Amino acid sequence: MTLMLHAGATPLDYAELRGLQTPDPTPTHVPIPHHRLVDVVRLTLGFYGHTVEEEHHGVTPDGMRYFGVLSLKSTYGDYTDTVGLRNSHDKTFPIGLSFGSRVFVCDNLAFIADHVVRRKHTAQAKRDLPGLVGDLIEPLADQRDAQHRTIARYRTTNLSQAAVDHAVLELYRAEVITVTRIGSVMERWEDPPHDWGVKTAWRLFNCVTHALEGRIAEQPALTSRLHQVLNATCAGSSVAGSANEEIVAA
Numbered sequence: 001m002t003l004m005l006h007a008g009a010t011p012l013d014y015a016e017l018r019g020l021q022t023p024d025p026t027p028t029h030v031p032i033p034h035h036r037l038v039d040v041v042r043l044t045l046g047f048y049g050h051t052v053e054e055e056h057h058g059v060t061p062d063g064m065r066y067f068g069v070l071s072l073k074s075t076y077g078d079y080t081d082t083v084g085l086r087n088s089h090d091k092t093f094p095i096g097l098s099f100g101s102r103v104f105v106c107d108n109l110a111f112i113a114d115h116v117v118r119r120k121h122t123a124q125a126k127r128d129l130p131g132l133v134g135d136l137i138e139p140l141a142d143q144r145d146a147q148h149r150t151i152a153r154y155r156t157t158n159l160s161q162a163a164v165d166h167a168v169l170e171l172y173r174a175e176v177i178t179v180t181r182i183g184s185v186m187e188r189w190e191d192p193p194h195d196w197g198v199k200t201a202w203r204l205f206n207c208v209t210h211a212l213e214g215r216i217a218e219q220p221a222l223t224s225r226l227h228q229v230l231n232a233t234c235a236g237s238s239v240a241g242s243a244n245e246e247i248v249a250a
Helices: 014-018 034-047 123-137 140-156 161-173 179-190 201-211 221-249
Strands: 010-012 052-059 065-072 079-088 096-103 109-116
Touching: 014 034, 014 052, 034 052, 034 065, 034 079, 034 123, 079 109, 079 140, 096 123, 096 140, 109 140, 109 201, 109 221, 140 201, 140 221, 161 179, 161 201, 161 221, 179 201, 201 221
Parallel strands: none
Antiparallel strands: 010 052, 052 065, 065 079, 079 096, 096 109
């Protein structure tokens, strides 16, 4: 997997991440080293029974902002569960953890839940980091199960062209995609660059995450809103399917 980043960040390995200089603390701001966040998250994941099989890291050129993705051991055939990490030394954003999925065939990344540590970088926050991260990771097993059920539903929900058109419009309204990306999504829907199966919600999900490549690691809320739109689309398609069955039966 290549960690695609939109804001000019470059990939680096963990050893290079450890070698980055952390800014000196001030009386009101105590930067938490990027690698320390990775270490705490890795340790906490292991404590709760999750195994990290692959990891990717990226930082902005000045080293101030960090983004990472940890892929977890999974029994799923063509996607794996992931944990996304964010940290900044320049107060751009708080520490963040996101839970989601990565599709093997094309490395599409998506998040179903996004959490931030709403604590300023102080000496107390640095001390309390393991507990704060633990509170976010403890429910991960249940979230992994919920994500699996969601993706299974996407795979079995066929979408009409009208449903797809409506879903893409709703994605635009929800600011998941811009007007300039609508064409990219529809092109992938009609002629997928990878094997995403027949015209189901799973195929549309991959079309959108593929078109958003480079933005998701930095803006996990994009795919949280994507899931909201697709869940509503699946519910609408199921109701329409049941109504059609009743008409045929009549």
